[in-house]
Amino acid sequence: MSNESSMRRVTAIRNGTVIDHIPAGGALRVLDLLGLRDGASVPVSLVMNVPSKKLGSKDIIKVEDRELTGDELARLALVAASASVAIIRAYTVAEKREISLGDEVVNVVRCTFSNCITQHPREPLPHRLRVVDRAEVHLRCHYCGRPQDLDALVKNVI
Numbered sequence: 056m057s058n059e060s061s062m063r064r065v066t067a068i069r070n071g072t073v074i075d076h077i078p079a080g081g082a083l084r085v086l087d088l089l090g091l092r093d094g095a096s097v098p099v100s101l102v103m104n105v106p107s108k109k110l111g112s113k114d115i116i117k118v119e120d121r122e123l124t125g126d127e128l129a130r131l132a133l134v135a136a137s138a139s140v141a142i143i144r145a146y147t148v149a150e151k152r153e154i155s156l157g158d159e160v161v162n163v164v165r166c167t168f169s170n171c172i173t174q175h176p177r178e179p180l181p182h183r184l185r186v187v188d189r190a191e192v193h194l195r196c197h198y199c200g201r202p203q204d205l206d207a208l209v210k211n212v213i
C-alpha cells in the first residue's frame with residue numbers, strides 16, 4: 056500500500072498534526088503521553104492496524120488544531136521512535152518533524168520508583184533515564200538504576 060493511500064484512510068484535516076508509523080497497538084500509549092486521551096480539548100482521530108510496508112501494521116493519530124511541540128516529540132520518541140510527524144496547515148503538509156531517541160531522556164518523565172532520590176522534594180535533580188536498548192525501548196533510571204515500565208512511565212510525564 057502506498058503512503059498516499061494509507062494517509063487517505065484518515066480524513067484530511069485543515070490544521071493540526073498527523074502522527075504516522077506508530078507501531079501497531081501503540082496509539083493509546085501515545086495519546087496518554089500527549090495528554091490527549093482524557094480531557095483533550097481538540098478533536099483526535101485514531102486509525103489502528105493499518106497495513107504498512109515498513110512496520111507490517113501501524114497506527115495513525117490525527118490531532119486537529121494543535122501542532123506538537125519539541126517537548127511532545129521527545130515524549131513521543133519513548134513509545135514510537137519510528138513515527139513520522141507531519142504538521143498540517145491549510146490542508147497541506149507544512150513541516151515534517153523528526154523524532155529520535157538519544158542515549159538519555161532528560162526531564163521528560165520521572166522515574167517510576169517512589170523511593171528514588173529524584174522523588175525527594177528537597178533534592179531537585181534533573182530526571183535522567185538511560186536508554187539501555189533503543190529498539191525495545193528499555194530505560195533505566197540514572198540514579199537508582201531501576202528498569203522502567205513503559206506503561207507506568209507514561210503516567211509520569213513531567
Ligand SMILES: [Zn+2]
Nearest residue numbers: 166171196199
Ligand atoms: Zn530512579
